[in-house]
């Protein structure tokens with residue numbers, strides 16, 4: 138397997154001076170091509186910040202991100218993001234097919250090819266035949282499928298998903314989880330997905346990275362060696378699943394994760410858990426008093442429509458921030 142994503146010593150600090158807030162600090166990990174990795178961590182620990190840095194929506198203030206060897210500076214063409222809020226990420230004035238075709242407008246792809254690829258990808262997410270409808274005529278789960286189709290249409294090297302199923306009901310969530318695994322397997326996609334849900338992380342992933350409280354540091358990197366074929370009932374009832382979800386839950390409650398102001402080591406070989414060797418961080422102490430909770434997610438949710446979100450993200454490509 139080749140390395141798709143290489144994150145080295147990644148740090149992001151919001152603001153300066155007294156208002157400085159270190160959201161992620163010295164994160165180092167790699168994701169191999171074709172892997173589906175999940176990130177779990179306490180609320181506010183810096184998961185979205187990490188994804189924003191990887192996607193080039195915001196610059197790292199330290200360290201680097203490389204996508205198949207190329208340093209990320211700005212939103213790469215072959216990267217797509219699926220956000221939690223499908224209602225804001227789809228263009229309500231465009232049909233489903235046009236929404237899905239949208240990212241291809243900036244590529245040298247003929248209209249006929251755009252239409253063909255949109256139809257193909259809609260079929261792969263179980264939405265054949267709805268291309269002429271508008272997003273608001275679909276259920277929430279269907280809209281999120283459209284978002285996933287739009288992210289996939291440009292055949293991204295890396296698909297980032299930020300709490301993608303948090304806004305749908307439990308049954309739809311299960312269906313979308315299975316869809317994600319199927320897409321990954323059929324298209325060989327590399328996926329990095331952030332979730333709050335421990336069970337979801339274990340069910341979906343080949344690998345789970347557990348982050349500490351802010352500033353996020355990796356405290357464990359678990360290989361999920363469940364069978365490739367997973368089933369919402371049988372897999373979740375299996376001994377192996379129960380044991381793995383217990384392990385992640387215990388890690389999330391561990392002092393390493395919970396102790397604010399301390400960092401676990403960034404050394405994270407696959408299939409190992411972190412150690413107790415933590416060091417205090419002054420930057421975190423500052424962040425605890427200055428972090429504006431309402432600022433969370435600013436770059437992702439600024440503006441009621443995707444064009445504004447793209448502007449807010451400073452993206453040269455209007456599809457980038459809204460990429461699905």
Ligand SMILES: Nc1ncnc2c1ncn2[C@@H]1O[C@H](COP(=O)(O)OP(=O)(O)OP(=O)(O)O)[C@@H](O)[C@H]1O
Nearest residue numbers: 151160180181182183184185186428429432433435
């Ligand atoms: N634009 C911003 N300016 C200043 N601070 C910010 C900004 N965005 C996020 N933060 C702060 O950085 C920290 C990490 O935020 P982030 O949204 O990355 O965490 P998260 O783990 O994704 O949170 P959640 O799980 O609640 O979605 C938080 O303390 C947050 O308040």
